[in-house]
Amino acid sequence: MCTYSKEHVEFLKNIRKKKIIVTISRLAIIILFLICWELLAKYKIINTFLFSSPSNVFKTFLKLVKDGSLFKHIGITFYEVFISFSIATIGGVIIATIFWSNEMLSKILDPYITILNSLPKVALGPLIIIWVGASINSIIFMALLISLFITIINIYNAFISVDKDYLILFKVFGANKRQIFMKVILPSNYTSIIAALKINVSMSLIGVIMGELLVSKSGLGYLIMYGSQVFNINLVITSVVILGIISYLMYFIIDKIEQKI
């Protein structure tokens, strides 16, 4: 069947070996960390009231699962991320397209977009609450502010960096702007759009959690805020851990989509 040379078999073996080492080392780091943490807590070297412990986190996690509140909070955070992510992505692409098709407009608005992008949006939090109301809307609005401008900037820059020779070619063939956009600009930029989506997912998540910390009655950000207010560090750390896992999962999904395209 397979008749690889000895060297090639050796080569494949080496690759596999390296992969195994990487995986084992990764697992070892987290396990070692958890064991140290647990032991430090057990022998009262750290105060579990302030620093919690893996077993306490796990107990809290089970409790949240049992009373069903965990999935409710995760669901709400997910929902908010999904909505703001979708609006930012679609809106970002549309606005970038408008800028691309109207050079004058993009030049005029350029400093405003830059200011809005670099402004720390959390500073607008109180205003957003006053204007939009203490509801899910202001959370989505906050997340949108954070992710929209960076999306516009990234995608617009990708659009205008398409090789000018393509544009000359299309003009000689008599193409109009719409044809140039649909046949060159958009298809040349699928990878940059996916890259923008990756950034967007994390930005939306940051925005949503920030919004939940400021104003909300549910969601993982709320759990963290509530936990800190009642000094339930177990709850805070459990929520943070879940948040970490969720953000990794979302990144992972987009990464898989990217590989498929």
Place this chain on the structure above:
Amino acid sequence: MENKLLEVSNLQKIYHDKSGEVVALSDISFDVKEHEFVSIIGPSGCGKSTILSILAGLEKASGGDFNFNKNTTIGYMLQKDSLLPFRNILDNCLIGLEINGTLNEENKKYVIKLLETYGLKEFIYKYPANLSGGMRQRVALIRTLAVKPDILLLDEAMSALDYQSRLAISDDIYSIIKNEGKTAIMVTHDIAEAISMSDRIIVLSKRPAIVKKIYNINFKEKSTPINNRKAKEFADYYDKIWRDLDVHI
């Protein structure tokens, strides 16, 4: 006497920037007959490519005029092949037809036939990344021919290739253009390339450019570009044009 396809009279091009005006083309007049292969050669930066981009309608002339003597479709070929990496070879060649809305079965068959005739049969459904530079340039030519242009404007079309591919592709492009009965204007900085391919060579002066001289290229036995390079007259033409260009570094 063959028909004139194009007349260019007193063409002028002035570029403006913040520091002032630059006269690129001062006074350019020439004509091109049907089925003729004309080369434009000149010192680098003299504005030879500008002539083509004015003829292609990409830039406006500052003065003078040019006239195509019938409703002429233009094909334009650049140094870079500009094949879209996400389209296969056939789809790349169909792009002009898609744009001008004349993509139908008949035209598609015509393009496939061109690809087959000119040695790209097995690559029709391959992607540009699978092709060598010379082959990609051949695809670019067929993409240009797909819209059935009456005149081809070749702007340093072979300059990006290595020397050997360039010789080979010159032969290819020359024979394709002659077989298909096309008229061509080629801009090049390569004197040998111009002599080996052209019926006529227009030599421009340095900026602001005027037409310095026009050579009719006659070989006793006119052959393919590569063989023309071996002809006795070749060195003579080369010497004369080299002196016209008056190169100083």
